[in-house]
Amino acid sequence: MNILQIIFSIEKGGTETYLYNLLDNPEEDVNYFVICDHEGTNHEKILNRCSNVEIMKMRNVFDIVAARKVAKYCKENDIDIIQTHFLRENYISVLSKIFNPRVKIIWTTHLIAENNSIIKFFNRIFSKFVDRIVCVSKAVELSLIKEGISPDRIQVIYNGVDTDYFKPLGDGFIRDELNIEKDTLVLTTISRFRKEKGYSFLIEGLNELKKYIANFKALLVGEGEDQGFIREKVKEYDLENHVIFLGYREDIPEILAATDIYISPSENEAISFSIIEALSCGVPVVATEVGGVPEIFEKGHVGVLIPFGDKDRFAKVIVELYNNNQQLNSFKSNCRDMVIKNFSQISMLEKTHNLYYDLIKG
Template sequence: MNILHIIFSIEKGGAETYLFNIVENMKGDMNFFVLCDHKGGNHKKIQDICKNVDIIDMKNPFDLKAAKKVANYCKENDIHIIQTHFLRENYIAVLSKLFNPKIKIVWTAHLIADNKGKIKFFNKLFSGFVDKIICVSEAVKKSLIEEGISEAKLQVIYNGVDTKHYKPIENNFFKSKMSLNDSTLVLTTISRFNKEKGHSFLIDGIRELEKYIENFKLILVGEGEEQEAIKQKVKKYELEEYIMFLGYREDILEILSITDIYISPSKNEAISFSILEALSSGKVVVATEVGGVPEIFKKGDIGVLIPYGEPEVFAQAIVHLYTNEKVYEKKKMNSRKIVVDNFSLNKMVKETLNLYNELLNE
């Protein structure tokens, strides 16, 4: 089976993690191909795990020239299914059917739809020519139904994480390396710095938490356009002693190993790889009650859901976990199990492979 993934560029986000996981872990008689518009910040990683990575120019969602190139690429490489990841690639894949009508197309909906006007119209129109839309959460599925996309086209396949890699480990050496002592409460957030990820609200929450707990550190991992603004806000509130900016890191497992509570302060979230990775590592999570995040918490008692934008509630949630050891330990014991049972990489890969087979057998 030959599967072509089309993604505008390989960066350092959730869609790219999804793609890496599929390409690297789907076994059997499978050949993967990847088309990008240009080399992104994480392009080498996909080249390391996939031998068929190529570049084609995708000027806009209605680029017929690109669509014809995709169709020719599919014919030359005997592609059975195209899987796309964002709007531009979705439309170009559908347009490629003008030149290669028999190709199967899977859209992957990584985000909760909040489209207006023309985009909403064209999404509904173009969805009629795809074979299936993978929704990474029920919240994503609901948002697409509200846009008028046929429910028959939609299938929820939750993102999955590698539970063999993300597992509880002891790492006292790493804690000392980070200049943290054993009594320090370690909070961690791992995400790119943009407004949707809620860093500004998180800093407001830390400012409130300072009133109740003295010995704590917040570790922020990631990069992005909002990073400098957040650093300035930390400086303005005089919170420098409590917050560590680590930038982009590859040693996520080590960082999670010294984390006491994982924080997800997002304003919107379809489903969160970082939450699932933290849970698989045996961590308690405090997260905003947005998008598909509550679907994770419905699987077990694993932390605390809070409303977005209420710093006092955030602080009290941390204090509650910090001062109630039995409550904390109970939630911690549940964390890994809900990922193993519901959000494992094996489960995601198996369900996606089943979908591929179903499409080819139609």
């Protein structure tokens, strides 16, 4: 079985993590191929995982030239299924069926998008020509149904994490590296610096928190276009002694081992790999009640949900957990088991591979 993954480029985000999970764990009879529009910032990672990587320009959602090239590539490599990850690649793949109607298409939706009426209209049309739509959460599924897309074509497969890699470790060396004392409360956020990730709200919440707790550090892990703006906001609120910018890091389990509470301040989130990774490492989470995030918390008592933008509630919840070790430890004891039961990589892969087999047999 030959599966073609089409993604615009390989960057540093959840969609790429999803793709790595597939490429690192193929079934014996599954061969993967990848098409990208260009080499992204993490292109080397895809080359290390897949020997069949092609660069193919995709200029717009209706690029018929690209569609013809995709069809030709599929015929030459005997591709059975195309799995797409964003709107552009999905439309182009559907158009490629004009030239290669035998190929099956899976449209994987990783985002809850605020689409305009034109995109909603074309989504309804193009969805009729895909064989299955995979949503990473029920919230994503609901957003598509509201656009008028038939639920019969939709299947929810939750993101899963490698629980053998993301697991509780000793305190390790991160606190030593950053000169953080053992009795200091450590809060961590891991995501790109983009507006929807809620960093502005996080800084406002931390500014409120310092009124009640003097001894805390917030580790901000990631890169992105809004980092400069957030650095200025940290200075504006005189939080330089509390906030540490770590940039892009690969040693996430070690950072989480030094973390007391993981913070997810997002304004919009389909579902979060970072939250699930933190929980798999035994770290309780305080997260905004947005998108598919509540679906994680419905599976077990692993933390606290707060309204996005409510800095007072943010500070109050952190203070309550800081002063209530019994509650915090209760959350910790539930985190990892909940992930293993509901958000493991093994479960995600099994459901995805079964989908491949069902489409081929069908």
